[in-house]
Amino acid sequence: MYxxxxxxxxNAVFLFFFVFLIFCIARLFFIQLFRGNYFSEIAxxxxxxxxxxxxxxxxxxxxxxxxxAVNVSVDSLYTSPNAIRDKDxxxxxxxxLPILNVDYAYLKDRLYRKKSFIWLARKLSPLQSEAIRRxxxxxxxxxxxxxxxxxxxxLASHIIxxxxxxxxxxxxxxxxxxxxxxxxxGWALILRDARQKKLDFEQKMAIPCDGYNLILTIDEVxxxxxxxxxxxxxxxxRAKGASLIVIDPHTGAILAMVNxxxxxxxxxxxxxxxxxxxRSISDLFEPGSSFKIVTASAALEEKKVVEEDKFFxxxxxxxxxxxxxxxxxxxxxxxxxxxxxxxxxxGTTKVAQILGPDLLYRYVKLFGFGAKSGIxxxxxITGMIKEPRFWSKTSIGAVPIGQEVGVTAxxxxxxxxxxxNGGQLMKPYIVKxxxxxxxxxxxxxxxxxxxxxxxxxxxxxxxxxxxxxxxxGTGKLAKIxxxxxxxxTGTAQKLEPNGAYSHNKFVASFIGFAPAEDPIIAIVVVVxxxxxxxxxxxxxxxxxxNVAGDVLxxxxxxxxxxxxxxxxxxx
Numbered sequence: 001m002y003x004x005x006x007x008x009x010x011n012a013v014f015l016f017f018f019v020f021l022i023f024c025i026a027r028l029f030f031i032q033l034f035r036g037n038y039f040s041e042i043a044x045x046x047x048x049x050x051x052x053x054x055x056x057x058x059x060x061x062x063x064x065x066x067x068x069a070v071n072v073s074v075d076s077l078y079t080s081p082n083a084i085r086d087k088d089x090x091x092x093x094x095x096x097l098p099i100l101n102v103d104y105a106y107l108k109d110r111l112y113r114k115k116s117f118i119w120l121a122r123k124l125s126p127l128q129s130e131a132i133r134r135x136x137x138x139x140x141x142x143x144x145x146x147x148x149x150x151x152x153x154x155l156a157s158h159i160i161x162x163x164x165x166x167x168x169x170x171x172x173x174x175x176x177x178x179x180x181x182x183x184x185x186g187w188a189l190i191l192r193d194a195r196q197k198k199l200d201f202e203q204k205m206a207i208p209c210d211g212y213n214l215i216l217t218i219d220e221v222x223x224x225x226x227x228x229x230x231x232x233x234x235x236x237x238r239a240k241g242a243s244l245i246v247i248d249p250h251t252g253a254i255l256a257m258v259n260x261x262x263x264x265x266x267x268x269x270x271x272x273x274x275x276x277x278x279r280s281i282s283d284l285f286e287p288g289s290s291f292k293i294v295t296a297s298a299a300l301e302e303k304k305v306v307e308e309d310k311f312f313x314x315x316x317x318x319x320x321x322x323x324x325x326x327x328x329x330x331x332x333x334x335x336x337x338x339x340x341x342x343x344x345x346x347g348t349t350k351v352a353q354i355l356g357p358d359l360l361y362r363y364v365k366l367f368g369f370g371a372k373s374g375i376x377x378x379x380x381i382t383g384m385i386k387e388p389r390f391w392s393k394t395s396i397g398a399v400p401i402g403q404e405v406g407v408t409a410x411x412x413x414x415x416x417x418x419x420x421n422g423g424q425l426m427k428p429y430i431v432k433x434x435x436x437x438x439x440x441x442x443x444x445x446x447x448x449x450x451x452x453x454x455x456x457x458x459x460x461x462x463x464x465x466x467x468x469x470x471x472x473g474t475g476k477l478a479k480i481x482x483x484x485x486x487x488x489t490g491t492a493q494k495l496e497p498n499g500a501y502s503h504n505k506f507v508a509s510f511i512g513f514a515p516a517e518d519p520i521i522a523i524v525v526v527v528x529x530x531x532x533x534x535x536x537x538x539x540x541x542x543x544x545x546n547v548a549g550d551v552l553x554x555x556x557x558x559x560x561x562x563x564x565x566x567x568x569x570x571x
Contacts, residue, residue, distance in 0.1 A: 296348075
């Protein structure tokens with residue numbers, strides 16, 4: 001009986017293990033045939049780390065190949081939360097908090113995720129990187145990434161713009177030319193051991209393609225001169241804002257573009273939008289008397305007046321459509337030349353009445369007002385000019401003197417360039433070339449004539465009148481030692497919220513070019529709400545004088561040096 005029971009037990013145990021063996025074999029077949037790919041993927045994820053390889057963003061250079069935006073190699077901190085024991089995570093958080101300067105909740109959220117790879121901090125400073133390395137935490141590791149850096153910080157900040165953490169352009173040229181600058185991303189599969197530590201070789205990888213470089217029309221020296229002088233006026237007159245543009249009137253190439261207030265490109269995160277706005281192309285304002293160049297050009301081109309025609313300026317008060325138009329100081333009889341030189345509102349209005357609304361409007365549009373210039377920068381606005389059918393009875397006394405018109409600083413400097421270059425409206429541009437890292441030109445940009453606005457003869461006649469503005473008229477403070485200059489002052493009342501013109505808020509401006517007889521630069525200076533002085537001839541004209549004088553001397557010296565170098569070249 002005992003033997004029978006023993007055999008039954010042995011058979012039962014054998015049967016159990018046999019059934020268990022069959023089950024295991026069946027399970028193995030099931031896994032191999034139906035779940036093999038699933039578990040294979042899990043194994044690959046444990047041993048293969050997929051890392052995106054960032055391309056090197058293209059460098060931005062000025063006209064003389066001086067770098068304005070570059071890349072620096074920095075460390076980014078990552079870890080594998082799945083490989084860290086929970087009891088070690090709290091210690092890691094406490095050690096990293098004072099170095100990374102982030103919230104406790106942020107690090108806890110990152111470290112307690114069920115992930116095999118996660119960023120803890122991107123693009124660390126060298127000091128942060130060194131401090132973390134000294135901690136010698138085995139579960140942390142670094143990957144080299146490139147970080148955008150701006151060696152001149154404030155210089156040309158509104159032109160260059162900036163990039164985000166992932167090196168994608170967010171403002172300025174960084175945004176507008178992001179397609180060329182960014183490059184193509186690569187990737188790598190990095191092998192890891194059983195402890196999730198990175199090995200020293202990659203299983204597979206795709207090499208990133210670096211971005212192209214930009215060569216600007218901006219000259220770093222001219223930009224610095226413009227920044228220095230505008231900043232001085234901005235502070236002295238406690239202005240709300242200011243803009244200055246230096247342009248080659250014959251090509252439309254922007255040599256400098258400055259705005260105030262400004263910001264440090266390396267610290268853009270903490271700067272409000274008002275400081276980051278490119279006022280030169282995005283701010284609308286009434287130009288005031290600087291707009292009279294349109295009326296003067298139209299009258300001469302259409303042969304409605306000649307320079308010595310006389311106009312009675314009503315001793316300072318003239319009724320237009322029920323509104324009393326005034327001059328800044330009373331005038332009697334003035335020639336057409338003197339009307340512009342002395343900036344008489346009444347005389348200019350009488351010239352405009354001879355022209356008529358339709359003809360005047362036509363020239364306003366021909367000069368480029370009320371339309372985008374097409375400059376290769378983001379954020380440009382069209383400005384504003386009403387069609388004559390929407391004009392009121394007083395508009396014929398307002399539009400010719402720069403009221404009821406909204407313009408940008410870029411439109412003003414483009415308009416004065418028409419006079420300087422002999423009558424052509426040029427398309428402004430700020431990028432000269434796109435090159436690859438070996439220096440080969442991928443794309444180039446050159447001067448583009450938008451249209452013929454006035455004849456060369458008319459341009460020369462207006463040029464002489466504007467030279468008189470500087471020599472004898474309202475722009476005397478724009479005289480440049482050693483050079484001739486031509487230009488026009490502007491002082492415009494700003495509109496109050498109720499639609500009335502303000503008596504204590506003004507926009508002071510000056511547009512001009514030099515040398516007057518053969519211009520090589522054109523400049524616009526706009527100062528928003530200067531105080532206590534607010535006349536364009538007092539506030540803006542001296543800025544023009546200082547910038548134009550320094551720029552002309554610099555260009556003259558640069559040309560002389562280039563000639564010397566050319567003579568010394570071996571033949």
